[in-house]
Amino acid sequence: MKKKTILVACGAGIATSTVVNEAILDMCSANNIQANLIQCKITEVSGYLDSADLLVTTTITGKDYPFPVINARAFLTGIGLDDVKQQILEEIKK
């Protein structure tokens, strides 16, 4: 299985993506998965169009990307978190 590159983005690249990034790292190690995580601002995502496999974001994307996009607000509020984790795991394992 190819090592996947996951973008973790928020508006400022400071607050919420930091929390989500760490949560995904934990999730990967708990499931014995190796992945490349890149934390960035949503405006920087366009620089990774060719290299990324998945975008996990807390913010509005406003456009289409060549990879799946998963909303990560659940990592902040805890509401629906298990579902979102499952979605991310499924994408990484593809």
Next chain:
Amino acid sequence: MDTVCLEESLIMVDLDGTTNEEVLQNMAKNLYEQGVVKESYIDAVIEREKTFPTGLPTLGCSVAIPHTDIEHVNRKAISVAVLKNEVDFGIMGEIGTVTPVKLVFMLAMDQQHAQLKLLQSLMQIFQNEETLNEISREHRKEKIIDLLESKLNH
């Protein structure tokens, strides 16, 4: 240092405002007057909220975590406001949806990709219905600080 000091001067109770912009303006102006942020933070945080809304529906009362780029910040701090009446904020990650916010945590962050523990603890508070409701009913600044510090810096 990953801990943050909550200062009474940055806690606002019964904050009045009819729009989120008014609330943001008040909180950011106070941060500026306390020397925590530069004057440019005020407009920057208002603009950021329009583009990237930060309202979060939780199991308790809704919260918002307005923040903006580190270049507008002098030193790391969190300002907390309990709003007199709930004010609509856009929901983070959605377009055209709002949530009635009672608690606003305005973040002044001075480093990128840092403050992980602090932010994680803050999100833990957002997942704690009881703590959120307790803060939202509180009118004493020192009590709010006690409540938050017991959860943030441990």
